[in-house]
Structures are given as C-alpha cells and as structure tokens.
Amino acid sequence: MAEIMYWEALQRAHDEEMAHDPLVICMGEDIGVAGGTYKATKGLYEKYGPLRVMDTPISEGGYTGLGIGASFLGIRPIIEIMSVNFAWLAMDQMFNSAAKVRYMSGGQLTSPSVFRAAGGAAHQLGAQHSARMEKVFMGIAGLRVVTPSSPRQAYGLLKSAVRSDDPVFINEHELMYNMKGEVPDEEYFHPLEGSEISRSGNDVTLFGYNISVHWCLRAAEILDKQYGISAEVVDLYALAPLDRAGIKKSVCKTHRAVIAEEDEAPVGVGSEVIAILNEECFFELDAAPVRVHSALVPQPYNHKLEKAAIPDHEDVVNAVLKMFGKA
Amino acid sequence: MKLEDKKRVLREMVLHRRFEERCYQAYIERKIGGFLHLYPGQEACCNGVMEAARPGHDYVITGYRDHIHAIKCGADPKAVMAELYGKETGCSKGRGGSMHIFDVAHRFMGGYALVGGPFPLAAGIAKGIQLKGGDEISICFLGDAANNQGVFHETLNMAALWKLPVLFVCENNQYGIGTSIDRSTAVLDQYKRVCGYGIESAQCDGQDVEVVHEHAVKAVEYVRSRKGPYFLELMTYRYRGHSMSDSRGYRTREEEEQWKQRDPINILRDRLIEASVISMDEFTAIEKETDAYIENEVIKFAEESPEPNVADLEKYVLA
Numbered sequence: 001m002a003e004i005m006y007w008e009a010l011q012r013a014h015d016e017e018m019a020h021d022p023l024v025i026c027m028g029e030d031i032g033v034a035g036g037t038y039k040a041t042k043g044l045y046e047k048y049g050p051l052r053v054m055d056t057p058i059s060e061g062g063y064t065g066l067g068i069g070a071s072f073l074g075i076r077p078i079i080e081i082m083s084v085n086f087a088w089l090a091m092d093q094m095f096n097s098a099a100k101v102r103y104m105s106g107g108q109l110t111s112p113s114v115f116r117a118a119g120g121a122a123h124q125l126g127a128q129h130s131a132r133m134e135k136v137f138m139g140i141a142g143l144r145v146v147t148p149s150s151p152r153q154a155y156g157l158l159k160s161a162v163r164s165d166d167p168v169f170i171n172e173h174e175l176m177y178n179m180k181g182e183v184p185d186e187e188y189f190h191p192l193e194g195s196e197i198s199r200s201g202n203d204v205t206l207f208g209y210n211i212s213v214h215w216c217l218r219a220a221e222i223l224d225k226q227y228g229i230s231a232e233v234v235d236l237y238a239l240a241p242l243d244r245a246g247i248k249k250s251v252c253k254t255h256r257a258v259i260a261e262e263d264e265a266p267v268g269v270g271s272e273v274i275a276i277l278n279e280e281c282f283f284e285l286d287a288a289p290v291r292v293h294s295a296l297v298p299q300p301y302n303h304k305l306e307k308a309a310i311p312d313h314e315d316v317v318n319a320v321l322k323m324f325g326k327a
Numbered sequence: 328m329k330l331e332d333k334k335r336v337l338r339e340m341v342l343h344r345r346f347e348e349r350c351y352q353a354y355i356e357r358k359i360g361g362f363l364h365l366y367p368g369q370e371a372c373c374n375g376v377m378e379a380a381r382p383g384h385d386y387v388i389t390g391y392r393d394h395i396h397a398i399k400c401g402a403d404p405k406a407v408m409a410e411l412y413g414k415e416t417g418c419s420k421g422r423g424g425s426m427h428i429f430d431v432a433h434r435f436m437g438g439y440a441l442v443g444g445p446f447p448l449a450a451g452i453a454k455g456i457q458l459k460g461g462d463e464i465s466i467c468f469l470g471d472a473a474n475n476q477g478v479f480h481e482t483l484n485m486a487a488l489w490k491l492p493v494l495f496v497c498e499n500n501q502y503g504i505g506t507s508i509d510r511s512t513a514v515l516d517q518y519k520r521v522c523g524y525g526i527e528s529a530q531c532d533g534q535d536v537e538v539v540h541e542h543a544v545k546a547v548e549y550v551r552s553r554k555g556p557y558f559l560e561l562m563t564y565r566y567r568g569h570s571m572s573d574s575r576g577y578r579t580r581e582e583e584e585q586w587k588q589r590d591p592i593n594i595l596r597d598r599l600i601e602a603s604v605i606s607m608d609e610f611t612a613i614e615k616e617t618d619a620y621i622e623n624e625v626i627k628f629a630e631e632s633p634e635p636n637v638a639d640l641e642k643y644v645l646a
Contacts, residue, residue, distance in 0.1 A: 065478060066482070070455040070458070093478075105419050105423060166646050
C-alpha cells in the first residue's frame, strides 16, 4: 500500500474517474492550466483538455449552477470551490437546485454533482477565508455531506461521490492537503454513509471528523498513557446522513461522549450528536456529553487570538479529564 | 408558419388561455394551493419560440410561470392540472406544485421558483449537450426582472466564452412582481444589456405569434448551428397579477385595456379569419371544444386522482 498525500489521493480519484467515464468533468477556479490551488486537479487539463477540465471565471453562483444544469443530462461534474467561504455565493444553486430537484420533480431529475471545497482555519487567513461551514450543508435535505480525514478517505469518498446519483458536498481542510497516509493500490470506493472506529476504547467515545479526528487520536494517546483512560475515537466522515446507529453503538459501550469540532458550537455537529444521544441512549450515559468547539467569533487574524479561537487536542484531553473529575 | 400550422397554433393558444383561466377558477375554489402565476396575455411568446424549435427534442427550462411551457413541450395537460391539485398523478407526483412542473420525458427540465435561478442551469444543460453531441439546443424562458440577478451576468459571460448552445428568451412583461421595469431596471431594452458580452440579440413584438416565430427561427438556427448563445427579447404583458394574491394596484386598468387591444389570440384569429382559413363560428366552436375538454378530461382527471400516500413522504429525497 503506497503512502501518498491527501491532494495526491484526490488527484488520483479525479484521474481514475475521468478515465473511467467520459461524462465526468471537473470545473472550478484555477483548476486547469494553473493545476489547482491545492493541486487536486494537477495534470488533468493536459490529459483531458479544456472541454472536460474547465477553468471557470470567478463566478461561484454561476459556474456551480452551470455544473448542476449539466448534471441534469447525466454529466458528472466535480465542482471545486476554492475556499468554502465562497460557497455562500453558490448555495442558492446547491440548495435550491441540486438538493431539491429530485424531490420537486417527483424523482424525474436528479443531480449527480460533486462539490469539493476547502474549509477550516489555516494560518492567519482572517475572517473571510477561514470559515467552517459543514453544519450549514448537513442540514439540507437531498444533499450528502462527507468530510475525509485521511488520504484513503479522500480518495475513496471522491470516487464514490462521483458514482453517486445524489449531489455530494465534500468538505476538505486547508491544512490537510499535504498530510500523508496509506491508500490502497487497487481501486477503492469508500461508503458515503456510516462512521469508522479509528481507535478502539472502553471509557469514553471521542467523536471527530476531518481534522478533529486527529486531535481526538492524539488526545486518546495522552489519556491512555498519562491518565489510564481508554478512549474510543469515532470518525464521523459522513455528516449527512449522520451514522445514528454507529454513534449509539459506541456510546452504549463507553457510556461517555465528547464531540470535537472546529466549527462553532451553535447548531453544529456537536449539537446534532448530542441530540442523537439524547434520543437513542440517554439512560446509557454516565455523564453529560460535552462539546469541544471554536469560539463564536469571526476568525481573528492575530496568531495568538486565532489559536485561542480554535480548539486542539489539549482541549479534548481537558474535556475528558473534567468529565472524569480529574481536572 | 404554414397555414395549417397557424390554425393548430391558434387552437393550442386557446387551450393555453382556457387552461390558465380554469386554474384561476380552481384556485378561487381552493382546489389549487400555494402560489399560482398565470400566463394569459403571453401566449405568443412560448408558442412563437417553440414553433421555431423542436418541442420534446430541445431542452426547455423556465421560472415559476411554467404550466404552458410544459404543455407546449408535450406534457399532458391532465398531468399538469393534477400537479396543481397536488395529486400523485401530477407530472411531479404532487411534490412540485405550480412553480415546479417537470416533464423530463419531453425534455421540459422544470419550472424553478428562484428568480434567475434557471440561467446557469440552462447554460449547464447546453454544456451537457456540447459534451454529449447531438443537435439539441437549450432554451431558457425567463421574465425581464430575472435579468437583474447576478447569475444573469455570470451566465451570459460563460455562455459567450464557451459558445454554449443556449437560447435565452426574455418574456418582457414589464413588471417584476409589482414593480414596473422603469422603476427597477436602468436599461429598459433588455436585448441591449447582453451586448457587453458579445452575444447576438434581438427584440420584437411578443403579442404577435408570427412575428415571434419569425425572429425565433433566426435565433434557433443561430444557436443550433453552434455559433453561440442568442438572446431574444419579446415585448409582452400579463393580464393577471404576478400571482393570485396580487390585486394589481400598481398599474392602471387603462394600461391593461391598451394591451388587451393587442391580444395574441385575437391577432392570430382575426388574421386567419381575414385569410378565410377559419370562420368566427369555427373559432367559437374551438373555444367550446376546449372548455369541454378541460372540464370533462383535465379537471375530471385532477379531481378524481388520488393524493400521494403520506407513507411516501420521504421518497425522492435521495436516489
């Protein structure tokens, strides 16, 4: 199994899917001649040409809608939105057209479109380039939301998203494109629903997704070595639909839950997971579930303020210790 | 248009007028819910353009005033009415309603209720045609007010840049909801707004179906021969309000009467009577037959059809 980077995994998925089906196209700002801001489409323009690898104008609402319109004819567009912050401009088309068209046409039309967007706080990008918006997308009926935490997931989820007849939003992270990890050498399709146990444990479940899975894994190691607390880490790579059964199963085993997200707390993944725990296994809980999350501020530019706004593995450790009465 | 086509179009326009007027009545009777945007007055637009195109072969997309476009593409009026009644037999299985009529089998790609939303979708359909090959074109019918949305400009830019086979048909009925065009739009001639994108365009009388047809033939030919997008502006007027809740307090009855002097059905009818293609009696008979068809078949079908099963509430959300 080869170790490749997250962006390389995405690039391989693009390439394989475009080679497999001539109706797969990709489009977005700078993805062609320039090779993609995060290199996810590197080399594809040379290989597949401008009709299938489309450098779009900086018109997010327009080109996203155009991709969705093409998908009505069975074209499978992979639409890259350079920064998830710009997706606000495309949401009308994503929500009102792609997500609703199947329902409001009584199943006649479907939009097999894929939207990829880089999100999250990188390094001092300021308020308008650091948003985390997965919580907005996961509340929309008719839209699937996945968020890969590893090169393997990035590769397998993109390939499955392209083959899916539903519109799929893939939430990537600016800090993860250079992350290395093992990806199967043979073709691999990751399921678009479910969750993964990234580390098995007995005393508490740490729920994470995308970058926060890595905080949880690091926290679990510290908790194990320094405090003798055995934490299970569950990777919620699918945010819509959320893996209700998987969430319930792990907490019925550990009886405690911490949800780590880079998003702000209100109306977030954490609130949703806690609601599920409340509905599914309230009497299994030995402690009130806790959220680890960002401060509710537009992302500050100043390095110290920025660091203070975003959680990390230490915040996860502290949340668990507090839950066990050790902090 | 050939003489026999003109006679058929007249008959179709009568159906379109009577269908919409019957919808009005059904709405008053509370058989139809939600918002209802009616088409009387604008019949020459859809008919003139689609007579120049290939209904059922070319792709058509539009906004919320969509019943007649669907029927002209080949949708069964019974299924359209059943949709307005919210029935399972409706063309969108009762999930869409007046503003979301779909008939994909006839390549009517839907009515969309967000003003301007169909612009990029139409360009995307044209992109799909470009990738798949074939001689179809994408036709986007929208009103003048939609042109003030940002995606209008984004779409024109991309359509021109990539020479997409898309025909934009602007049905300029002078009003965006209750605001007249001279109070919302800096440049009144919509066909001039697209010149900045290097897009071919024309403006014509939207009340005379033969004039519309003549212009549409050129526009359709231009797009079908893959020269690029085309923008056709049709000057027209809706007799009724924007929707059923609109009492039209923003305009005078004199203005409405002036437009009714140039009614698209009467223009064609009088011309055909003058050419001795039909008689007034024959026309009256067509109206009666149409009303009987709408009452005995269309309304009956909608009335007698079952509602969707509540157990199927979540069907059609995901594939």
